[in-house]
Amino acid sequence: MKIDNFFTELKRRKVFKVGAAYLIVAWLAVQAASIGFPAFDAPPWALRIFILIALLGFPIAVVMAWVFDITREGVKLDVGASGGKGLFAVAALLIVLALGWYFYGQPSFRKGDVATPIIADPNSIAVLPFANISGKPDQDYFSDGMTEELLNVLAKVPQLKVVARTSVFQFKDKGGDIREIGRKLGVTNIVEGSVRRDGPEVRITAQLVRVADGFHIWSETYDRKLESVFALQDEIARRIGAALKSSLGVAATVPARAPIDPQAYDEYLKGRALLRKRTDLPSAIAHLKAAVAKAPEFAAGWSSLSLTYEVSFWYTERMTAAFQADLLAGESAAAERAAALEPNAAATEHAVGNVARAQYHYADAERHYLRAMQIDPGYPDVREDYAELLYEIGRVEDSALAAQQLVKLDPYFVVGWVRVRDAAAALDRREEVEEAVHQMRAINPDITAGKLGLLQYAVAYHRA
Known part of the structure; x- marks a missing residue:
């Protein structure tokens, strides 16, 4: 034809x-x-x-x-x-x-998907949540707290790149092959272990595993009194650093910390667990107050207390002017105390920055946030607040960049993807909005920002 x-x-x-x-x-x-x-x-x-x-x-x-x-x-x-x-x-x-x-377009092909394999840095490491083998489910806060504390200590080792807390806790109680978990987290080494607590006694088993072949580089069991828990965490970090010395190029230097009252530390871990869950912040404040009352020189307790006051502002449904003033007063006092005890800690700078932001001193807030990121580049919480601050003051492009850096550091941090979505929507970048919503739903299908992210974008910015 x-x-x-x-x-x-x-x-x-x-x-x-x-x-x-x-x-x-x-x-x-x-x-x-x-x-x-x-x-x-x-x-x-x-x-x-x-x-x-x-x-x-x-x-x-x-x-x-x-x-x-x-x-x-x-x-x-x-x-x-x-x-x-x-x-x-x-x-x-x-x-x-x-x-x-x-x-x-399936997740296995999507660039930037949380399950996409990452080329691992030879000095990278992830601390998987330690198993609670005490036989008491209500002791999970202790094993989780020990995991987070060890992660924080390792983050201070020079040249060692440590995966952020939120990402590793995605694998809590899920089991699985260490090599596959390592591939998803993009690391060459993984620390796993268990915690058994019996009153003032604690037994910790820790092992360092090479992701490439599953080989156990180092493993050891420690029996200690709870009052020497800081020394134990430091010792484990030093042993891990020593095992990785050839790749790090330097010996791990972990500064010693003073012993802490066991009851104060227990209250601290309970408060931190509730702060992470965001379910009972008044109880979190009560536990952290009890911790600093028993250990008034414990700077991390004061900074955590300040941060909990700040989070409470956003999670209080019926906020009154009087209660808001009480929260800010508590937040400010705790941050001031942390700054007096440990001014060069990332959490301290974070807390002080939050106070400045609450008082509308945005330049000071940014300065403290940047200082916190300089002290601990792997601390995701301050990066989330920094991205939010930039968005609030109209520096949306900077906010988008900060949010992207955050999710690159901690890809399973769902609030980080909320920050990506907010900035992308304001800049009318539909593909980035869709990607952020996709990631939020993959991490937590129940989060409102994931369910309504595209609809909110369409309504607020008149995009179909």
Whole structure:
């Protein structure tokens, strides 16, 4: 069939009209679905399936328009018309392209997905949550606290890159192959272990595992009194540093810390656990107050107390002016005490920065936040507050950059992706908004920002 005759036949069979009508209807349907699906809590894959069906429907509609000829006698099947082979080939190609788009867009292909393998730094390490083998589930706060404390000590070892807390705690109680976990976290070494507590006695077993082959580089069991828990954490960090000395190039130097009252430390860990959960902040404040009352020289207790006061402001449903003033007074006093005891700690600078921000001293707040990041580049919490501060004062591009740096450091930190979403939405970057929402849903399907992220973007910024 000549090309002119072929196009004439396409017009006669209304293939152009059918194709154009289908594209318009499909586009409108996809736009409606992109807004409606998140509002009804549809799973992340539902929209992609819907778009795939819409894409596959186009070549099918075109072929149907060609094959079925509308005549005065009704619709008749006419598969023998010349030129059909070319049309069928084009339709098949469109189907292949649609399927390719779908499978290429799956999480295993997506750049930046939380499960995407990362090229590991030879000096990188992750501390997996230590198992609580005390036989008492209510002792989880202690084993989790020991994990976090060891992580913080290791973060101070020169040249050692430590994965942030939120990312490693994604693997709590999930088991799995160490090599696969290491691949997901992008590290070459993993520390795992267990904690058994019996009153004032604590037994900790720790082992250092090489991710490449699962080989146990070092393992040891410690029996100690709870009052010497800081010395124990420091010793474990030094042993790990010594085992990695060849790759680090220097010996691990971990400054000694003064012993702490066991009851004060217990109260501190209980308060920290509640602060992380955000479920009972008044009790968290009570525990941290008890900790600093028993150990008034414990700077980390004071900074944690200040940070808990600050978080309480955002999690209090019925805020009154009087209660807000009480929170700020408590936050300020605790931060001031932490600064007097340990001014060069990242958590102290973070707490002092929060106070400055609450008092609308934004330049001072930024200075303290940057100082905290300089002291501990692996401390994600201050980076989240820094990204939020930049967003609040209108430096949205800077906020977007800070948020991206945060999720690169701690890809499983869901609030970090909220900051990415907020900045991207303000800058009208739909792809970044969609990526942030995708990551939030992958980490925590129940988070409101993940469920409504695309809908909020569409409504607030008039984007379909």
